[in-house]
Amino acid sequence: MNQAVEVKDVTVAYDQKPVLENISFTVPKGILMAVVGPNGAGKSTLIKAMLDLTQKSAGDVKILGEAYKPKNRTVGYVPQRGTVDWDFPTNALDVTLMGRYGHIGWFRRPSKSDVALAEEALEKVGMSAYKHRQIRQLSGGQQQRVFLARALVQDADVYFMDEPFVGVDAATERAIIALLRDLKESGKTVVVVHHDLQTVPEYFDWTLLLNKQQIACGPTDEVFTMEQLQQTYGGHLSFLNQTEMVGR
Template sequence: MDALEVRNLHVAYDRKAVLEQVDMTIPKESLTAIVGPNGAGKSTLIKAVLGMLKRSSGEISILGKPYNPKNRIVGYVPQRGSVDWDFPTNALDVILMGRYGHIGWFKRPSKQDIAMAKEALQKLGMEEYADRQIRQLSGGQQQRVFLARALVQDAEVYFMDEPFVGVDAKTEKAIIDLLRELKQKGKTVIVVHHDLQTVPEYFDHTLLLNRTVIANGPTEEVFTKELLQKTYGGTLAFFTAPGEQRSG
């Protein structure tokens, strides 16, 4: 059984195709990068899979079943820029929102829920900011709070939309350490990623996307200069594939 299976997915905005004939599978217990140029449909793919965007056609299954947001098997970390950070709440309360699928929206978090939220803060080096208003946090700190919220969901499959964008080196290390820990626990993590240089180091599976699937498989097999050139076309520059040396 694969973590994610997508068949014949088409998505359009105002009748303009954004994704066409997307067929793909993502194996369980993998760290997968979704890679492609701007406008390739990477974020659209995640949102279509999660039912946040209407699809023209396509069949989607997660862990062998049609996706149902009520079954709590999926965790989602959106792009930081899409979040209203002026909402008046603190870091701990944001993380506790990740437990609402388990406890319900109208019940108070238990001591165990609060302990899980504090543990997630600690894992990401944010325990001292538990009572800090989220609008007062730096960009990297905000991102770590959202990752902690996903962590306490205790999902089986995690979707993350560019979690490394705009963060400092300390936060980037905290994020990749967390992703590796999730994989070790048998979870599947699917990440929209923009930094080609770190793909071979961070991810064991890669999906190359440009409106349709260019390649999908183990990173060591699909992350080649030829397939990247096919994915990015003339926009791919100053990139050295693993094992190669820059000329000049």
């Protein structure tokens, strides 16, 4: 069993209108995969459907060979930054600790070793100096890193990240990509919804091209071709992107 993720015939519909149709792909263990497609292609929806956060109309998802259940604790999820209220009364360390809640179990408070793990994760993402800061007072990139730290302490085998690179500074982008490579080194699998076409070949081993339907999925150097991209983006692939692709 060398597949981290197996998705079979997943279909999602809102108000009878299909947003994703018959998506089927597999992700081998220990790779970094990008989910790429235009706005409204259903990238976030796909991740949410896989994790049971959105209802699937049909299809099966297996993670590490088992039907996915949130309780399995094999999956870490980094949602888009905009999904929470950053004015919430809490600090960076506290948010990171939330990643331990699944391990701590009902009714109990985080232990010293949980706090130590959270501090270690904040160190890894370069946020140690800000651990007691209220989350509103962090920059967008710093908030993203706190979310990553929270996912790290989950100690999962497969990670799903929804647009972690959006709206972050260059330093954070470097920090995130270093972290993704670290995760890969230690045998974890990471699936990332990604927007920036230019960095796909550099960052990711595997690519899923998506536009409501699955256009292609496989090793980046096979899948990430001009022809396939045009099929994914239709006429919307901008001239700028095209010239850059040719130059590559």
